[in-house]
Amino acid sequence: MKTCISLIAILLIVAPASRAANPPATPKPITHRIIGLFSPDREADLREALKDIAEVLLVKVDFPFAQATFLYDGSKANTEKLNNLLRQAHFGIAPISATPDKLTRIEIPVIGLDCKGCAYGAYRILQPIEGVEQAAVDFHVGKISALIDPSKTDRAAIEAALKKKQVEVGVPTPSPAK
16 A cells, blocks of 8 residues: 555656657648649648648648648657658648748640649649749649749749640730830
8 A cells, every 4th residue: 555655646746747848840831842732622631631620730831932821839740640641632742942042933824724623734734833932823824933043943944844744835825014
């Protein structure tokens, strides 16, 4: 009995101390670049992929930069869990560009992309090109936009890659006069 009381006393003293040394992680907003967020229509797919994960809350989607802000504890294990879950829905997470001020946005009109599958095909052409930080395909308006590092690639290289895979590049529409 004396041993049992001693053991309980030790647990009462040690348990709170160990909880203080390892407090539960606090959720915080974390922004990731989202691989696979190639079309505005994909935001609904992203939200659907996340709906059953109680410990991750999607706070904001920034489609023009293919980024999303989540609220979760940010531990390596939870980041890997999030990435693995997103992969099942054909997404992934990647670091945000370290040099966003050096990126240039280009827009290329395209002809003949008329569905999400076609848009995904065009996206898969652009995504692996070195220097393409983000690519988006809006088949509703027939336009591809990309954030590129001009020291690594340019518009001509992007258009050449599209043409090589039989994506018909349109003529750019002139900007309205001011």
